[in-house]
Amino acid sequence: MEIIEAIKSRRSVREFTAEDVSDGEIAQILEAGRWAPSGLNNQAWRFIIVRDKDTKKALSGFTHYGKTILDSAVGIVVFLDRESMYDYTKDVQSIGACIQNMLLAIHSMGLGAVWLGEILKNREKVNQLLGAPESCELMAVIAAGKPVEKPRSSSRKELAELTFREKFGNKW
Amino acid sequence: MEIIEAIKSRRSVREFTAEDVSDGEIAQILEAGRWAPSGLNNQAWRFIIVRDKDTKKALSGFTHYGKTILDSAVGIVVFLDRESMYDYTKDVQSIGACIQNMLLAIHSMGLGAVWLGEILKNREKVNQLLGAPESCELMAVIAAGKPVEKPRSSSRKELAELTFREKFGNKW
Numbered sequence: 001m002e003i004i005e006a007i008k009s010r011r012s013v014r015e016f017t018a019e020d021v022s023d024g025e026i027a028q029i030l031e032a033g034r035w036a037p038s039g040l041n042n043q044a045w046r047f048i049i050v051r052d053k054d055t056k057k058a059l060s061g062f063t064h065y066g067k068t069i070l071d072s073a074v075g076i077v078v079f080l081d082r083e084s085m086y087d088y089t090k091d092v093q094s095i096g097a098c099i100q101n102m103l104l105a106i107h108s109m110g111l112g113a114v115w116l117g118e119i120l121k122n123r124e125k126v127n128q129l130l131g132a133p134e135s136c137e138l139m140a141v142i143a144a145g146k147p148v149e150k151p152r153s154s155s156r157k158e159l160a161e162l163t164f165r166e167k168f169g170n171k172w
Numbered sequence: 173m174e175i176i177e178a179i180k181s182r183r184s185v186r187e188f189t190a191e192d193v194s195d196g197e198i199a200q201i202l203e204a205g206r207w208a209p210s211g212l213n214n215q216a217w218r219f220i221i222v223r224d225k226d227t228k229k230a231l232s233g234f235t236h237y238g239k240t241i242l243d244s245a246v247g248i249v250v251f252l253d254r255e256s257m258y259d260y261t262k263d264v265q266s267i268g269a270c271i272q273n274m275l276l277a278i279h280s281m282g283l284g285a286v287w288l289g290e291i292l293k294n295r296e297k298v299n300q301l302l303g304a305p306e307s308c309e310l311m312a313v314i315a316a317g318k319p320v321e322k323p324r325s326s327s328r329k330e331l332a333e334l335t336f337r338e339k340f341g342n343k344w
Contacts, residue, residue, distance in 0.1 A: 001174065001175055002173065002174070002175075002280070003173055003174075003175060003178050003204070003276050003277060003279075003280040004200070004203070004204060004277060004280065006175050007204050007207050007208075007273050007276070007277070008203075008204075008207050010207075010209075012209065027331065028176070030331050030334070030335055030344075031176070031180075031331065032175070032176060032179050032180075034328045034329065034331060034334060035179050035180050035182075035328055036179075036272060037182075037184065037272070037275070037287055039289050041326070041327075041328075043328060043329050043334070045334060046334055046335070046336075047334055047335045047336070047344075048335075048336045048337075048338070048339070048340060049335060049336070049337055049338070049344065050338060051338070052338050055338060087289070087292075089264055089292070089311075090289045090292070092261055092264040092265055092268065093264055093265070093267055093268030093271065093289075093311065093312070094268055095265055095268065096264065096265030096266055096267065096268025096269040096270075096271075096272070097268040097269060097271060097272035097275075098268075099265065099268075099269060100208060100209070100268070100269035100272045100273060101179050101272060103209070103269075104175050104179070104276075105175060105176060105179070107175075108174070108175040108176065115209055117211050117259070117262045117265075120259075120261070120262070130338075130339055130340055131339045131340040131341060132340040133340065136340070139261075139265065140265070154213070155213075156206045156207055156213075156215060157206065157215050159199065159202050159203065159206060162202070162206060162215070162217060162218055162219055163202055163218075163219045163220075163221060164218075164219070164220045164221070165220075165221055166220070166221070166222060166223070166224050166227060166302075167220070167302055167303045168220060168302055168303040168304040168305065168308070169303060172202075172219075172221065
């Protein structure tokens with residue numbers, strides 16, 4: 001799938017079929033994630049792959065969007081390893097780049113996913129459940145699987161609302 | 173260009189030819205950026221496009237990597253609009269996703285770019301130069317242009333160093 005097409009046609013997918021996602025597919029997704037850029041190439045992202053039903057059930061209790069986790073084939077739990085950190089803002093940006101790579105890969109593979117952030121309110125509980133040390137700060141859960149086919153629309157602000165030429169205020 | 177190939181073959185480009193980048197190309201790059209996902213779809217990214225030589229010269233004084241900015245055809249200065257913010261960590265992640273979309277678009281268009289973060293040490297000076305209000309927090313400068321052709325290598329940690337199965341410690 002072409003880059004620009006993939007970027008523009010990707011949608012959050014919250015409804016999944018019962019179909020599984022293979023280890024090979026998960027490795028491809030992670031491969032896209034690990035090739036993200038990071039400051040000083042510090043690669044402070046860490047992943048826990050959750051496929052176990054009981055673990056998914058427990059995770060689902062930590063967010064309003066629990067049904068999505070329950071119905072997904074796999075949860076990719078993304079952490080920032082604070083021991084590899086050099087600058088919080090830049091490292092968090094690189095985690096976002098890593099997540100976006102994975103979302104694009106997922107979409108290009110005919111799979112679907114949603115980026116869950118609301119679960120961060122229960123980051124300590126997630127760490128405890130998964131045995132992750134305090135040095136791993138929960139960044140997101142990506143719930144992925146084979147999407148139920150249905151139309152999904154989204155919208156974005158116009159470029160002119162976001163962009164200036166040379167100086168702030170001088171609209172694009 | 174295919175997604176996975178683009179993700180894996182993209183490199184930081186710091187040497188540019190004198191060739192220009194058109195407004196149309198810049199719009200394509202920004203188009204990729206604005207289609208990034210963000211929490212509550214708040215789209216807190218803002219862009220100032222710098223092509224003016226004097227502005228690039230002034231910007232270049234704010235970072236050790238000034239030569240790259242000077243030699244680039246365009247600087248895309250990326251801000252977080254704190255007035256549109258809802259959660260710093262999640263918003264900064266989404267800015268990272270937006271930047272990654274732009275880097276992938278740039279690469280797929282046969283252009284090159286580098287994501288500059290070191291300039292954040294002079295964020296107040298950048299804001300002042302570009303007339304950006306305090307509510308716009310500098311996130312990065314992307315210096316882009318037509319790349320000088322040369323081999324560029326990079327490396328990443330192995331998946332097994334980054335990934336666990338079900339629980340922290342249980343290596344992939």
